Amino acid sequence: MVLIFVELDNGSIKKTSLEAVAYGAAVAKATGTTATALAIGTADAAELAKAGTYGATKVLHANAAELANENAMAYASVLAAAVKNENAEVVILPKSGLCDAMGARAAAKLGASIVSGVTELPDVSNGFKVTRSIYTGKAFATVDVKGTVKILGIKKNAIEAVEGTGSATVEAFTPALNNGDFVAKVTGQEKASGELSLTEADIIVSGGRGMKGPDNWQPLLDLASALGAATGCSKPVSDLDWRPHHEHIGQTGIKVAPNLYIACGISGAIQHLAGVNSSKVIVAINKDPEAPFFKAADYGIVGDVFDILPRLTKAVKDAK
Amino acid sequence: MKILVCITNVPDTTAKISFTDNNTKLNKAGVQYIIGPYDDYALARAVELKEQQGGSITVLNVGEAESDPQIRKALAIGADDAVRVNAEPTDSYFTATQIAAIAKEGGYDLILMGRESIDFNSGVVHGLVGEMLGIPSFSPVMKLDIEGATAKFAREIEGGKEFLEAPLPLVLGCQEPIAEWKIPNMRGIMTARTKPLKVVEPVAVGDMATLDQYTLPAPKGACKMIPADQAETLISLLKTEAKVL
Ligand SMILES: Cc1cc2nc3c(=O)[nH]c(=O)nc-3n(C[C@H](O)[C@H](O)[C@H](O)COP(=O)(O)OP(=O)(O)OC[C@H]3O[C@@H](n4cnc5c(N)ncnc54)[C@H](O)[C@@H]3O)c2cc1C
Numbered sequence: 343m344v345l346i347f348v349e350l351d352n353g354s355i356k357k358t359s360l361e362a363v364a365y366g367a368a369v370a371k372a373t374g375t376t377a378t379a380l381a382i383g384t385a386d387a388a389e390l391a392k393a394g395t396y397g398a399t400k401v402l403h404a405n406a407a408e409l410a411n412e413n414a415m416a417y418a419s420v421l422a423a424a425v426k427n428e429n430a431e432v433v434i435l436p437k438s439g440l441c442d443a444m445g446a447r448a449a450a451k452l453g454a455s456i457v458s459g460v461t462e463l464p465d466v467s468n469g470f471k472v473t474r475s476i477y478t479g480k481a482f483a484t485v486d487v488k489g490t491v492k493i494l495g496i497k498k499n500a501i502e503a504v505e506g507t508g509s510a511t512v513e514a515f516t517p518a519l520n521n522g523d524f525v526a527k528v529t530g531q532e533k534a535s536g537e538l539s540l541t542e543a544d545i546i547v548s549g550g551r552g553m554k555g556p557d558n559w560q561p562l563l564d565l566a567s568a569l570g571a572a573t574g575c576s577k578p579v580s581d582l583d584w585r586p587h588h589e590h591i592g593q594t595g596i597k598v599a600p601n602l603y604i605a606c607g608i609s610g611a612i613q614h615l616a617g618v619n620s621s622k623v624i625v626a627i628n629k630d631p632e633a634p635f636f637k638a639a640d641y642g643i644v645g646d647v648f649d650i651l652p653r654l655t656k657a658v659k660d661a662k
Numbered sequence: 663m664k665i666l667v668c669i670t671n672v673p674d675t676t677a678k679i680s681f682t683d684n685n686t687k688l689n690k691a692g693v694q695y696i697i698g699p700y701d702d703y704a705l706a707r708a709v710e711l712k713e714q715q716g717g718s719i720t721v722l723n724v725g726e727a728e729s730d731p732q733i734r735k736a737l738a739i740g741a742d743d744a745v746r747v748n749a750e751p752t753d754s755y756f757t758a759t760q761i762a763a764i765a766k767e768g769g770y771d772l773i774l775m776g777r778e779s780i781d782f783n784s785g786v787v788h789g790l791v792g793e794m795l796g797i798p799s800f801s802p803v804m805k806l807d808i809e810g811a812t813a814k815f816a817r818e819i820e821g822g823k824e825f826l827e828a829p830l831p832l833v834l835g836c837q838e839p840i841a842e843w844k845i846p847n848m849r850g851i852m853t854a855r856t857k858p859l860k861v862v863e864p865v866a867v868g869d870m871a872t873l874d875q876y877t878l879p880a881p882k883g884a885c886k887m888i889p890a891d892q893a894e895t896l897i898s899l900l901k902t903e904a905k906v907l
C-alpha cells in the first residue's frame with residue numbers, strides 16, 4: 343500500500359499535494375497495489391474526495407481539534423499510526439518544511455528509509471531506485487532505497503498531475519495523540535495574508551539589487567499581479583529589508599520550481615541560481631549584457647527594469 | 663548550558679560539481695570545502711549564547727579526516743571541543759543515528775544544526791535526531807533566545823514566521839538571520855590547535871539508501887535575447903513558444 347500525505351491550506355488540498363497523490367497513485371500502479379491519502383486538519387469531505395480524481399482510492403482524515411494547527415511532531419505521530427494501520431510500504435510527502443520535519447520524525451519512529459528531494463518516479467524493475475536532486479540542483483543522485491518502509495519527499499514537478507475520473511471514500515482516522523507532541527507553545531504569528539506561496543507558485547517575478555530600493559517595487563508587483571505570480575527576491579534585498587525574509591530565494595533561502603521565473607535586476611550569482619535552477623523557463627532582465635543570469639536563462643532582455651517592467655505588464659494585460 | 667552544534671563539511675557554494683569513478687564519486691579536484699552555511703549560522707548563534715550565559719559548545723561532524731580543517735575552524739570560531747564520528751555519511755538515517763548516539767552520552771541542553779546540508783539538501787537530520795532522542799525538533803529557526811530552561815524562538819513558515827516557546831532540551835535547524843556568520847580571529851586560530859578533537863568509530867546501522875550513481879543535469883540551451891525595444895514580444899513567446907502562460 344502507498345500512503346500519501348496531503349497538506350491542507352485553509353481547508354483546501356495544496357496543488358503540490360495533488361501532485362504527490364498522482365505520484366503515489368503511479369507508484370501504486372507500478373507495484374500492483376492501491377493508494378490511500380492522509381489529510382490532517384480541517385477540510386470538508388468534498389474537498390478531500392478530490393484526492394480520488396488524482397488516483398487515491400481512500401482518504402483518511404484526522405481531524406481532532408488538537409490537530410487544527412500545523413504541528414510537525416503531532417502530525418508525524420498520526421502519519422506513523424496510519425502507516426502501521428494500513429501496512430503502508432511506501433509513503434509519499436510533497437517537499438515542504440512541514441513535510442520534511444514530519445517525514446523525518448515518522449521515519450525515526452518506524453525505522454524507515456527517508457529520501458528527500460525526489461525528482462522522478464521510482465524504477466521498481468530491480469530494487470526501488472529513486473533519483474533525487476543534490477548539491478542544490480547542480481546534480482542528481484540515484485539511490486536504491488532499502489528500508490521495509492520507504493518515505494519519499496517529492497519535489498514540485500516530479501510528475502505531471504492530471505485530473506482523472508476516479509473517486510475515493512473518506513474515512514475518519516482517530517489515532518491516540520501524545521501529549522509530548524504538544525509541549526511547544528505558539529505565542530504569535532506574522533503572516534502575509536492572501537499571498538501566493540513561492541513553493542506552490544507556477545510563476546514567480548523576482549527582484550534584485552538592480553531594483554535600487556524598497557520604494558521601487560511597484561512595477562514588479564504590477565507585473566506579478568497581471569501574471570497571477572508570486573514575488574521573490576535575492577538575498578541582499580531581504581538582508582537590506584527591502585523585502586520580507588520569506589521572499590528570499592537561493593542557496594540559503596527558498597528553493598523554487600515554477601514554470602516561469604522572471605528575474606529583474608538580479609546578477610545571477612551561483613548561490614541565487616541554486617534556488618531557481620529547477621524552474622522550467624527562466625527570463626532575465628538586466629541592464630548589463632554580461633550579467634551571469636543570461637547564461638542560465640531561456641529568454642533575456644538587456645535593458646532597464648524601470649522601462650521594461652511596465653511595458654511587459656501592459657503587454658500581458660493587452661493579451662488578455 | 664551545554665550546546666552541541668552539528669556541522670557538515672561540504673563543497674563551497676561556488677564549486678563546480680562533477681563526478682568520477684563511473685559517476686559514483688564526487689570529483690574533488692579543485693573543490694574547496696567549507697562548513698555548511700546553515701551550520702555556520704547555528705554555530706554563530708551558539709557562540710553568542712555562550713557569551714551571554716556561559717556554558718560550553720561541542721561541535722560534531724560525521725565524516726572522514728578530510729573534515730578536520732572545518733572542525734578546527736569551528737573551534738577557532740568559538741567551540742570548546744569537538745567530536746568526529748569517523749565514517750563516510752552514507753545517508754540521512756545513518757548520520758542521524760551517529761549524532762543521536764553522541765548526543766545521548768553528552769546530555770546537551772541544546773542541539774543546533776543547519777536547516778539543511780548543502781550537499782544532499784534533505785532537511786531531515788534534525789527531525790530524525792529529535793525523534794531518536796525523544797525530544798522536540800523545529801526547523802527552520804531564524805531567531806533564538808534562551809531564558810532559563812525555555813527556548814523562545816521564531817520559525818519560518820510559508821509567507822511569514824511563527825513564534826514559539828518550548829522547554830529544553832531541543833533540536834533546532836537554523837537559518838539566517840539567527841546570527842551573523844563569524845570569522846575566526848588570530849587568537850581563536852591559535853587556541854583551536856590545542857582544543858580537543860575526539861575521533862570515535864560509528865555505531866552500526868543497516869543499509870537504508872545506497873548510492874547507485876550520480877548524474878548531471880542536461881546542459882542548458884542558449885538564451886534567446888530579445889531586443890529591449892521589442893520587449894513586448896517576450897509575452898507572446900512565453901505563450902506560444904515556451905507555453906508557460
Ligand atoms: C554562502 C552564500 C550563500 C548565499 N546565498 C544566497 C541566496 O540564497 N540567494 C541569493 O540571492 N544570494 C545569495 N548569496 C549572495 C550572492 O552571492 C549574490 O551576492 C547575490 O545573489 C546578489 O544579489 P543581486 O543579484 O540582487 O545583486 P547584485 O549582484 O548587486 O546585482 C544587481 C544586478 O542588477 C543589475 N541592474 C542594476 N540596475 C539595473 C536596472 N536599472 N535595470 C536592470 N538591471 C539592473 C546589475 O547589472 C546587476 O547585475 C549567497 C552568498 C554566499 C557566499
Ligand SMILES: Cc1cc2nc3c(=O)[nH]c(=O)nc-3n(C[C@H](O)[C@H](O)[C@H](O)COP(=O)(O)OP(=O)(O)OC[C@H]3O[C@@H](n4cnc5c(N)ncnc54)[C@H](O)[C@@H]3O)c2cc1C
Pocket residue numbers: 485668669670698700701722723724725750751752753754755757774775776777778779780781782783784785786787788835871872873874
Ligand atoms: C561520500 C559521501 C557518500 C554518500 N553516499 C550516500 C548514499 O549512498 N546514499 C545517500 O542517501 N546519501 C549519501 N550521502 C549523503 C549523506 O548521507 C548526507 O550528506 C548526510 O546524510 C547529510 O545530509 P542530509 O541532506 O541528510 O542532511 P540534512 O538533513 O539536510 O542536514 C541537516 C543538518 O544536520 C546536520 N548534519 C547533516 N549531516 C551531518 C554530518 N555528516 N555531520 C554532522 N552534522 C550533520 C547539519 O547541521 C545539517 O545542517 C553521501 C555523502 C557523502 C559525503
